[in-house]
Amino acid sequence: MNKGKVCVFGSFNLDIVAGMARFPKPGESLIARNSMMGAGGKGANQAVAALRAGARVHYIGKVGRDDFGMFARRHLDGAGFDAVTLFSTSECPTGNALIYVAGADAENMIAVDPGANLTVTDEEVEQCRPAVAAADILLTQLENNLSAIEKLIGIARDNGTYIILNPAPFQPVSDHLLSQVDLLTPNATECTLLTGIDVHDLPSAGRAAQALHDKGIRALIITLGTQGALLSVNGETQIIRACPATPVDTTGAGDAFNGALASQLAAGATLPDAAQFASAYASVCVERAGAAASMPTYEEARERMGVVVV
Incomplete structure (x- = not known):
């Protein structure tokens, strides 16, 4: 398999997860079935997914100078990335x-x-220029300060690097910024917030896709969980089928999808083929607990593609 280069700029968070029979009501204390602590953050999760799905990955993020930051360094150093650029601050x-x-x-x-994810400076972004220029794909999200995201996207455009923006977690962004990316990958909730259209199924996703095209976005994939995804390029739509899964933890599903998608596009796959692979990859991910810890391998996703729902 051809291994493309993916540069992931994004958040690192330490995740503390509690498994519950149901969500507690306001003011209620419930005993958890289980709990765990692990590496998370959309940026770090998507970087791990891209790596395990077959890409060469350079991860860029920022942490605090605290115990959680030390945990982050150990995790990232042991992940197997080609390179890690990890900035730090004592202020957050x-x-x-x-x-x-x-x-x-x-x-x-x-x-x-x-x-610390919201404190990436212009000077730190500028230090990332060579990494972005050398990559086939820049994959980023909205869990960092928007000023840094905008500047990274500008560097990618200047250097002909293909840009994937996963607009999660949602924060308001300009139509101009959206029009600068090559591929937008919202889920149903994010798509609703971006367009004002209630996205809950494939027909409503199609209407929202057209609204986003009208904003200048050429290509997008709207993920719809068990309903699959809608791929739309210049108004030409295609359904990406969901793969069967027995979910244990859906926390990392979106990150798995985006990282796997980037890995395949970097390797030269077509957009429909990369999206179908990403759907299979995410379906394996949700059958395991934890986000970063649950990211499957390239081979596991290919095996899952043999049982795609028709």
Whole structure:
């Protein structure tokens, strides 16, 4: 397999996860079924997914100078990335997230303190120029300060690097910024917030896709969980089928999808083929607990593609 180069700029969070029979009500204390602590953050998760799905990865992030930051360094140093650029600050804590996972569908509720993720400076972004220029793909999200994201996207455009923006967690962004990216990958909730259209199924996703094309976005994939995804390029749509899965933890599903998608595009796959691979990859991911820890291998996703729902 041809290994492309993916540069992932994004957040690192320390995740504290509690497995629950159901979500607690306001003011209620519930005993958790289990709990765990591990590496997370959309940027770090997507970087791990891209790596395990077959890409060469350069991860760029920022942490605090605290115990969680030391944990981040150990995790990232041992992940197997080609390169890691990890900035740090003493003014904010390392990003962290408190996560409930509950019910038979393993749905999640997450509270995030972004901390150092929101403090990336212009000078730090400029230091990343060579890494972005050398990559086939820049993959980024919205869990960092928007000024840094905008500047990274500008560097990628200047150097002909293909840009994937996963607009999660949602924060308001300009239509101009959206029009600068090559591929936008919102889920149904993010797509609703971007367009004002209630996205809950494939037909409503199609309407939202057209609204986003009208904003200047050429290509997008709207992920819809068990309903699959809608790929739309200049208004030409294609359904990306969901693969069967028995979910244990859906926390990392979106990150798995985006990292796997980037890995395949960097390797030269077509957009439909890369999206179908990413769907299979995410379906394996949700059958395991934890986000970064649950990212499958390239081979596991290919095996899952043999049982795609028709």
